[in-house]
Amino acid sequence: METMIPLEEARRIVIGHVGRTAVEMRPVWGAVGLPLAADAPTDIDLSPFANSAMDGYAVRSADLAGAGGDAPVVLDVVGHEAAGSVFDGEVGPGCTVRIMTGAPLPAGADAVVKYEDVRVLSGDGNEGSRVSFAAPAPAGDNVREAGLEARAGEAVMRAGEVVSPAGAGLLASAGYTEVPVHAAPKVGVLSIGTELVAPGEVPARGQIRDANSSLILASALAAGAEPRFLGIVPDDEGAIRRAVLEAAASCDFLITSGGASAGDYDYVTELVRREGEVLFDRISLRPGKAITFGVVRGVPFLGLSGNPAAAAVGFEMLARPALRSMRGHVELDRPVSRARVAHDVPKGQQRRFYDRARIERGADGELSVHEASSQNSALLGTLQRANCLLVVPEGLKGYAAGDEVDCVRIDLPEGSVL
Numbered sequence: 001m002e003t004m005i006p007l008e009e010a011r012r013i014v015i016g017h018v019g020r021t022a023v024e025m026r027p028v029w030g031a032v033g034l035p036l037a038a039d040a041p042t043d044i045d046l047s048p049f050a051n052s053a054m055d056g057y058a059v060r061s062a063d064l065a066g067a068g069g070d071a072p073v074v075l076d077v078v079g080h081e082a083a084g085s086v087f088d089g090e091v092g093p094g095c096t097v098r099i100m101t102g103a104p105l106p107a108g109a110d111a112v113v114k115y116e117d118v119r120v121l122s123g124d125g126n127e128g129s130r131v132s133f134a135a136p137a138p139a140g141d142n143v144r145e146a147g148l149e150a151r152a153g154e155a156v157m158r159a160g161e162v163v164s165p166a167g168a169g170l171l172a173s174a175g176y177t178e179v180p181v182h183a184a185p186k187v188g189v190l191s192i193g194t195e196l197v198a199p200g201e202v203p204a205r206g207q208i209r210d211a212n213s214s215l216i217l218a219s220a221l222a223a224g225a226e227p228r229f230l231g232i233v234p235d236d237e238g239a240i241r242r243a244v245l246e247a248a249a250s251c252d253f254l255i256t257s258g259g260a261s262a263g264d265y266d267y268v269t270e271l272v273r274r275e276g277e278v279l280f281d282r283i284s285l286r287p288g289k290a291i292t293f294g295v296v297r298g299v300p301f302l303g304l305s306g307n308p309a310a311a312a313v314g315f316e317m318l319a320r321p322a323l324r325s326m327r328g329h330v331e332l333d334r335p336v337s338r339a340r341v342a343h344d345v346p347k348g349q350q351r352r353f354y355d356r357a358r359i360e361r362g363a364d365g366e367l368s369v370h371e372a373s374s375q376n377s378a379l380l381g382t383l384q385r386a387n388c389l390l391v392v393p394e395g396l397k398g399y400a401a402g403d404e405v406d407c408v409r410i411d412l413p414e415g416s417v418l
């Protein structure tokens, strides 16, 4: 007797049986897209000193308090500073220092007036020149304070936070050349079926090319894992057993396709039962009812259906969140759009459907969704051209044109806000 469990429960079981992978160091820029494995405190104030936000003149704001169009204030230029240089003196009353963007604000000065607002009365604008100001400059004007971004010891990013390109720059400012991340899980991929030949071969009568290994290797790569193709295995109990046990010795997660339902030559579920533990073997999911999940020699094992679209949906719903969790991602759910279905979607079964579909924004600004004309689980072109999976919950007799439906956005990263 078969027991079908809801998809949410299956997902919880799979995610609950994977751990985080070991921590490794990555160059900060190479960690883009990955969650940090630890908080990242900065060793210095960011920025380390107050500096100018403009090319101009560093002034004492009190000197310019009375400046106006018909009563300009004239100051003596006593020095100059480029980014990277330091003016050692102090800006006294009646004095100013010519300063470039990023140069430290000299002692005594508390504001910067940009070039365009300063008139040079005599000299070339450097030491010995006299310059005039026609307006006051409030204290702090055009000055970037020390510690504006963060104070020494403060975390600039937290564990679990995903590094963006901006984050890589921030981590570099905080002194990091490398940061700790969870290693890519090694995912072993096996295709099971006597009818299968490698993609480079021309199938003889009764044979087909192995599409699933490419599909699953690509899906694993896209999920941030390190996929390893372990070959095609015929529907032979001994051969499958040998291949699975060998794979378990060198991988963090195993995925097979084919041979996992209840046909005469389907050995996968029994093998997992004998060599390890089966946690479920039927899910309320279409496509992809016959999915086996268990643990073999301590390694999580996912046996997907051989039907390519079913294998793809099974991976998306179960393997992808688990592999992301192994890398430390906390956002595991794809965003879901609500959209009006453009046509009737009749259903007559108790299972949960994830139909291949395309969501689009119409000229009226509303989202509408069209299903692929065939939901046959042998077809992959329909999934290649889909950007979402339209959900029909258990027990519903389907939808009528115009109904609002949930669409899982397989085209958008987890955690996206729609």
Ligand code: AMP
Pocket: 191, 192, 193, 195, 196, 208, 209, 210, 211, 212, 213, 257, 258, 259, 260, 261, 263, 304, 305, 306, 307, 308
């Ligand atoms: P199974 O899950 O073994 O019952 O296979 C279901 C269907 O998927 C059959 O039509 C198989 O020929 C097909 N199939 C199994 N494995 C693959 C594969 N790696 N690539 C393409 N089709 C496959």
Ligand code: MG
Pocket: 192, 193, 235, 258, 259, 306
């Ligand atoms: Mg088969």
